[in-house]
Amino acid sequence: MGVKRLHRNLLLAAWLWSLLAVQVHSCPDACIKCSGPENGRCEECRAGWILHNNTCVDIDECGTELGNCSPNSYCFNTEGSFECRGCDAGCVGCMGSGPARCRKCASGYRLTGFKCLDIDECGDRVLACHGLDEICTNTEGSFRCDCGEGFIRKDSVCVKKQLASAQEKGLFEDIQDEEVEVLQQMFFGVVLCALATLAAKGDMVYTSVFMGAVAAMAGYWLSDRGDRLIDSFLKGR
Structure with a gap:
């Protein structure tokens, strides 16, 4: 029992001695060789350091x-x-x-x-962008010229955007009031011709429809003419 305790104590003492030896012989980070752990015990320095009074001092490269x-x-x-x-x-x-x-x-x-x-080139008195339709935008150390609203850049020049072609527009997008009236008259004329053709075949239904359409057209025409006569009469007074 005593032998085992002695053996354990010897192992503990050896471990403590090795730990102390490591601590004694460990050098500061800048040292690769020293006589002790203190900063003033260096003998040789790492790269980037110089030995001065047994201390490794950083070199200001x-x-x-x-x-x-x-x-x-x-x-x-x-x-x-x-x-x-x-x-x-x-x-x-x-x-x-x-x-x-x-x-x-x-x-x-x-x-x-x-x-x-x-x-700020855009704030100088001299215009940085030469085109009248260009807008100057200042950037860090420089500037750029962008085309104004409604313009696009083509061959280094700002040109006005082309309007949509007639094919891209709606069928009745640009139609005038007078043109609408003519189209209405043409439409009613075609309808009356079709009804007159059917009425000529002796069909009573189409004949009645044809007569009603003629009466409606006549009434509309007389009403429109009457409004114009009254309007011109009032203006003449």
Whole structure:
């Protein structure tokens, strides 16, 4: 029983010693070799860091030739490295983020104060769109010319939309009042001719209908003429 307890204690002591040894020999993140876990015990640093007084200090690559970025981007320092970030849209080359860190303003922008701000081409005195039927719309760094209402662009020019052709219109869409009256008279004339033809065959039903239609037409004609005579008489007075 005592042997088992001794064996268990030895295992526990070995485990604690190994854990302590790992903690003792673990180095700070920036170190790859050290004599202790403290920051001031580094002997060799990782890439992106430099040893100074046994401490690994971050290298600012943006202040050296290491931070070499493309012309329209700027260097941004990070822990142990750097990033190349794009300049503001209004910049041609920059020293940092935002429109106030531009080296030069891009086309469509002008220096206002210390910032490169968008030019409102549509608000300038000179007309940006040359066509009389075009509407100017300002965009970021530029503008566009849209055709006005009722116009479409054809061969780079705004032309008026064509009205619907006669075939696409309704049959009686553009008919005038006088034309309606003529069509009515023609219709009644055709009906009377048809009834007269049937009445000539001696059919009493069609003969009666024909006589009634003639009487109705005569009454309508006399009434219309009477209204016109009265109207002209009143106007003459």
